[in-house]
Amino acid sequence: MNPPLNPPSSPPSTARPSLTTLLKEDLNFLLTNRVPRLALTRAMGRYARIDSPWLTRLSLAVWRCFTDLDLSEAQAPPDGRWRSVRQVFTRALKPGLRPIAADTAVLCSPCDAIVGACGAVQGTTAFQAKGYPYSLNELFGPTQDSTPFHDGEFITLRLTSAMYHRFHAPADLRLEHVTFHSGDTWNVNPIAVRRVERLFCRNERAVLRARLAPGLGGHPIALVPVAAILVASLRLHALDLTLSQGWGGPTELPCDAASRKGEELGWFEHGSTILVFVPKGFTRARGIEPGARIRMGEPLLRLPART
Structure with a gap:
């Protein structure tokens, strides 16, 4: 239906x-x-x-x-x-075109993007657009615990078809687990996001669970690349795999791979969306609001204040 x-x-x-x-x-x-x-x-x-x-x-x-x-x-x-x-x-860029935010208290954008819905997670609920909620539990799937991100912060990063399609580590981190979910390929442009309920939970996607380096507080972070029409293939370097429709799912892929801030994690085969989730206490960087354009390496989030 x-x-x-x-x-x-x-x-x-x-x-x-x-x-x-x-x-x-x-x-x-x-x-x-x-x-x-x-x-x-x-x-x-x-x-x-x-x-x-x-x-x-x-x-x-x-x-x-x-x-x-x-x-x-x-x-x-x-x-x-x-x-x-x-x-x-899947083109690479000429060296030096995406400077990485040097401040260690800042998580940088993992990709070039247009910011979509963003803000506080309300319990277990985030929003793909105004009035269109979705559940973290459904997005992550039954095998993954979304508790660390309840009442946290989320940012939707939409890649257009013309953008640079590779994505990078937003901070020094260790990728711990990947869950691949097979699904549909609804368009993820703003028109579809405003019309299709729980679109991100319906589409093919991968849930990348990682943990920031101990020196950054060891906080959990989740990146969720979401596929779209014409876009259903995702390359992950840490697993040396290209995840695509033939995988079915959910498929559990344990991982243990450290990445430095700005290091390339993989790429889309075309434009799509990356959802970023962090725990309560993180704050969005200045200027991060719906409609803002951001480049990989620019400030996206700030770590919680140390007590």
């Missing part, structure tokens, strides 16, 4: 969107969600791996018609020719 488009929990809006805006949103939702999402995602995965410079050039030309794709920061192949769409999706 498809989720309701206008659940009763949605609060009344004080600003009435124009008819043109509503029609555009309806069309966007129809074209990116009322389609065979899983089949299209598998097809895109195969297409993105085709090794063909001329097809890649054509694909990039089409891509630029819909996004602000800019490869000037990318570390291009030695011969300057991109050989596949996947190679562009």
Whole structure:
């Protein structure tokens, strides 16, 4: 059964969107969600791996018609020719373009992103958009204890299709466990987030449980990369694995891998979303609010004050 488009929990809006805006949103939702999402995602995965410079050039030309794709920061192949769409999706950056916040009391953004919903977790409830709650217990799954993040802080980081798609350690930490959940591939753009209840809990995702270094207080932290339509593959270097639809799930993957602040953890095969959860006492860095643009390495959260 498809989720309701206008659940009763949605609060009344004080600003009435124009008819043109509503029609555009309806069309966007129809074209990116009322389609065979899983089949299209598998097809895109195969297409993105085709090794063909001329097809890649054509694909990039089409891509630029819909996004602000800019490869000037990318570390291009030695011969300057991109050989596949996947190679562009997972591109590295030229060295030195993402300085890492030096303050050890600051957790930096793990990725380039637009900030979505953020704020305090209300008990076990966070919000994907105003009026659209989801449960941490459902997001993490029955095998994982979400207690450390009850009444904590969360930040939603949305990657657009044109952005740099690799993600990094927000602080010195040790990755302890990964749980991979198979699921749907609803679009995660703002239009879908406002319409599909518990979207992040429905989609394919991985729950990365980590612990900050002892010198930072040893606090737990969770990063939850969420897949989307055309985006259902996640590379994790610590496990030397690419998690994708074929894994099923939930799949438990114990891990013990230390990473330094800013060190690359993995990448998406395309744009998507990373949810960040920290315990009570952390505070958001200045300027972190819905709609803000942030780059990997910039301040995201501050550690609790030491007592």
